[in-house]
Amino acid sequence: MAQSPGDGFINGDLLPNAPELATRGSYGVGVRTMNLIHPGQLDVLHGSQGKYPLYDRRLRVEIWYPASIVANKQPTVTYESTLGRANDPKRPLKPFTFLGRAARDAKPDPSGGAYPLVIVSHGYPGSRLLLTYLTENLASKGYVVVAIDHTESTYGDLAGFPSTLLNRSLDDGFVLNELARLSGKASTSFLAGLVNPDNTALIGYSMGGYGALNVAGAGYSPQALKMFGQLTGGSTALEARTQASPTYKASLDSRIKAVVAFAPWGMERGVWDATGLSALTLPTLLVAGSKDDVSGYEKGIKAIYEGAVNADRYLLTYVNARHNVAPNPPPLASMLPGASVEDYMHYAEPAWNEHRINNINQHFVTAFLGIHLKGIDYKKYLDLPGPEAAEGWPGFKARMAVGLEMRHAKP
Structure with missing residues (x-):
């Protein structure tokens, strides 16, 4: 079921208590869909005993960009997504639509020159449309934002987990090159001429964070190789993403300037060790719920923050939130009679208003990327007294930072 324009509020719109930098920027926003092909990739889902075929890996991406539209006359766009899971007969696929504030196929606005690039990677399962509140917001502030449908990891084509384990970081790197x-x-x-790929940031959620941190410099551990190597085409495929691999070190890309990881998965499973985390040197913003029961908090996301000793890093914590600190709020279709409870809970946070989480994410991601990709002096919004929220956090209305913690550590 579609949300109608008369319903008014659209994902990413501001609540009355939204923090200062959550507001949209001065650019109109265009959006286009593009299909990319990464040829000759290892097909770890169709082989055995070290013998795996190659396939052309097709990636659909959604691209938001500054467009030649008057920002305060921004039209709405209808996005098409899916509830359910392709590999679960108890959760059949159900298409639904929802609205955004962008213009489909609008003419780009060249007035800002070549814009910084932001690559967005969803969870498992997920879709390229999972964070439209944030992707649209960033485009309105002068970024080209590309969100990936990771093949075999979306709601519509969900397949075995080994594909996600191997391909997340590879997809990110390929999309940057494309x-x-x-x-x-x-x-x-x-x-053409719209993007500055030498000024790129990565944003990843859950398994997207797992891949983004790896691309940013945190090589996987020997334990990760031991656990997952045979699942991902034999030891050599995943080994090329481990910290000890010369291939991995050669793959690190100086065009990437910063990384934002929402609830990154893997630390509780030993995906990273001290050596791998210490190799992360890019500015990093981690976002977590203190009750995350998927990626873990104390031994998961907070442990990544504590172990990345050579990075200028922040940890934003939603106290009492669980894992869903990144996506759009639950779609209307997940609330209708007959809808799967699991589909609703895939988006929902039990102790937080999701629209408020979205606004807070818009605020802090704007500050973080503004510093590292645009050179804007937003440090006052990040270097906060804390870690517990107190009255007087810059950009927050009085009494409205309660429930948040912000930690900051330098190399």
């Missing part, structure tokens, strides 16, 4: 190609002088794409 956006660099499409934005080049010889390109006939609408992206």
